[in-house]
Amino acid sequence: MPSRTDKSWRHGAVLLDPEHTRFALWAPDAYYVSVEIEDGPSLALLPQEDGWFVLETRCPAGTRYRYKIDENLLVPDPASRAQASEVHGHSVVIDPDAYPWHHTDWRGRPWHEAVIYELHVGALGGFAGVERHLQRLADTGITAIELMPIAQFPGDRNWGYDGVLPYAPQSSYGTPEQLRHLIDIAHGLGLMVILDVVYNHFGPDGNYLGSYAKHFFRSDKKTPWGDAIDFRRREVRDFFIDNSLMWLLDYRFDGLRFDAVHAIEDPTFLSELAERVRQNTPQERHVWLMLENEFNEASRMDQGYDAQWNDDGHNTLHVLLTGETDAYYTDFAQQPTHKLARLLSEGFVYQGESTRHGHARGESSAHLPPTAFVLFLQNHDQIGNRALGERLAQLCPPEALRAATALLLLSPMIPLMFMGDEWGASEPFLFFTDFHDELADAVREGRRGEFADFAAFADPAQRERIPDPNAEQTFEASRPAVDALLLETDKGQDHRSWLELYRTLLDIRREHIVPRLPGAKALGADVLADKAVSARWQLGDGSTLRIDLNLGAHGVKIDEHQVQHVLHESHPKSAELSQHGNLNPYTAIVSLISSDVVEEQDEQ
Structure with missing residues (x-):
């Protein structure tokens, strides 16, 4: 881990010893910068080369401060390690070594053991609230929790993608010490903890960088959120790379998921980021790095990353399950069963083909192992980006x-689920923010305008039904009602039956699939009929995993075959019927053929 005086950690307030702090701000467009200590002095930072202002002074942890730019603009530290309350207020000096870690021997888990549970910290009651769910998740068979972004954002509630202070854990969720305690407790239960980070843009309220470091951004390149971040500049690259290292080293997160990296203009930044992370984290630690990448860039897997989210997998399965083909689902409306077969055998569906917009998307991915893809039926986007947030x-x-859940949890791809999936939650996950005045109006109307392409909301009057993101009840409605599991009602029993299914499938995955995943590769997938496929993978020990899946309402005819070891069947005797050429409606049959039998079949 870099020392506290390592010059590569220049951004922000770094505690040098219990009594001294170094303040460093990159402000190339400022003439004068001072640090304003709450109830204390105003101290001038000394100008350095390349636009830096730096001061080392007596200042203990817990001190509240802000920067004053050119005697007229008070701003928080853009690399604030904590905020006293909100994004416009005082930053706080933090001692990253103050927390007494209990599970110091934790080294993480290998990537092939990943079963990921994505959650929203605020919806579960903050850092302390999430802690209360950890034992239940571990007992279910989850091996990692993934926190949606927690960087300080405006207000008290937000998905997290409007963060403006990337180094500061959201103050309404709890303190840095509470976050460390959450991670510590998770490690004690065998759970990895992943953080979703946003390096492609800042939120619309509370980002002052353009006032004193306008070249942090580039006006010649645009993203959906405005001017692109200028990753050509060393100071900018270090700002985000050091942020990754802070989460991994100071907080002991086990991995990072990088949001929408297709909106990062500089193609070299991601490779340097992964290289620096691998160089600065101990080799004995398992650190997972994942990308969300609309471009389906399979080549990124050669640059230090473990996997990419497979949006193609979700979109294909969603069309097959629901029949919806509006908006971005249009790209998956034609021959969705063939697309399912391709993603099971090759990873991505789009590997250079044109989308509905006429743009080529993706790279060849068939050479990658199945564990290079994170598969999901739902996530925050795919629920929350629905107008009414239905699951x-x-x-x-x-x-x-x-x-479909059997396919998700028993295929060799890495499974991810969203909070509530495991017990069939009925609460929506809506888009929510905590903006005010004109910005609140713009976000509300912008949100409703997004759904003009959907048939159900083509009429402006229908779009008025879409919940106001800024209303507190929109956030409250998005909290999963976990207590429903305890209800002695038919609904409670239904929730428990879903939970039992997840536990059963994850027990199977842990016992029969995970030990064989290293070295696994796809052997191909066949279309059996509309909504029905059969996929096979060779596992690392030479055995063959087979999944026969029918998502349709009608049975289909298949080739008669011998099932050696049935791991799971959706309905009793489904596997027996399949041996006689029948695959029932709404059925998944998962079987394992030992390597000895595979060799005998090859010889024959």
């Missing part, structure tokens, strides 16, 4: 969803 449990037959 799949409300959109498709439950039997079909159970079969």
Whole structure:
């Protein structure tokens, strides 16, 4: 771990010893910078080369401060390690070594053991609230929790993608010490902790960088959120790379998920980021790095990353389960069963083909192992970017969803689920923010305008039904009602049956699939009929994993075959029927053929 005086950690307030802090701000467009200590002195920072202002002074942890730019603009530290309250207020000097870690021997888990549970910290009650769920998640078979972004954002509630202070844990969720305690407790239960970080833009309220460091951005390149961040500049690259290292080293996060990297203009930044992370984290630690990348750049897997989110997988399965083909689902409307077969055998569906916009998307991915892809049926985007935030449990037959869940949890790809999936939660996950005045109006109307391409909301009057993101009840409605598991009602029993399915499938994955995943490769997938496929993978020990899947309402005819070891069947005797050429509706049959049998079949 870099020392506290390492010059590569220049951004922000760095505690040098219990009594002294170094303040460093990159402000190339400022003439004068001072640090304003709350209830204390105003201290001038000394100008340095390349636009830096730096001061080392007596200042203990817990001190509240802001920067004053050119005697007229008070701003928080853009690399604030904590905020006293909100994004416009005082930053706080933090001692990263003050927390007494209990599980100091934790080294993480190998990537092939990943079963990821994405959650929203605020919806579960802050850092302390998330802690209360950890034992249940570990007992279910989850091996990693992934926190949606926690960087300080405006207000008290937000998805997290409007963060403006990337180094500061959101103050309404709890303190840095509470975050460390959450991670520590998770490690004690065998759970990895992943953080979703946003390096492609800043939120619309509370980012002052343009006032004193206008070249942090580039006006010649645009993203959906405005001017692109200028990753050509060393100071900018270090700002985000050091941020990754802070989460991994100071907080002991086990991995990072990088949001929408296709909106990062500089193609070299991601490779340097991964290289620096690998250089600065101990080799004995398992550190996971994942990308969300609309471009389906398979080549990124050669640059230090473990996997990419497979949006193609979700989109294909969503069309097959729901029949919806509006907006971006249009790209998956034609021959979705063939697309399912391709993603199971090759990873990405789009590997250079044109989308509905006429743009080529993706790179060849068939050479990658299945563990290079994170598969999901739902995530925050795919639920929350629906106008009314419905989950799949409300959109498709439950039997079909159970079969698709078997595919998710027992395929060799890395499974990810969203909070509530494991017990069939019925609460929506809506888009929510905490903006005010004109910005609140713009966000509300912009949100409703996004759905003009959907048939159900083509009429402006229908779009008025879409919940106001800034209303507190929109956030409250998005909290998963976990207590429903305890209800002695038919609904409570239904929730418990979903939980039992997840536990059963994850037990199977842990016992029969995970030990064989290293070295796994796809052997191909066949279309059996509309909504029905059969996929096979060779596992690392030479055995063959086979999944026969029918998401349709009608049985289909398949080739008769011998099932050696049935790991899971959606309905009793489904596997027996399949041996006689019948695959039931809404059925998943997962079987394992030992390496000895595979060799005998090859010889024959």
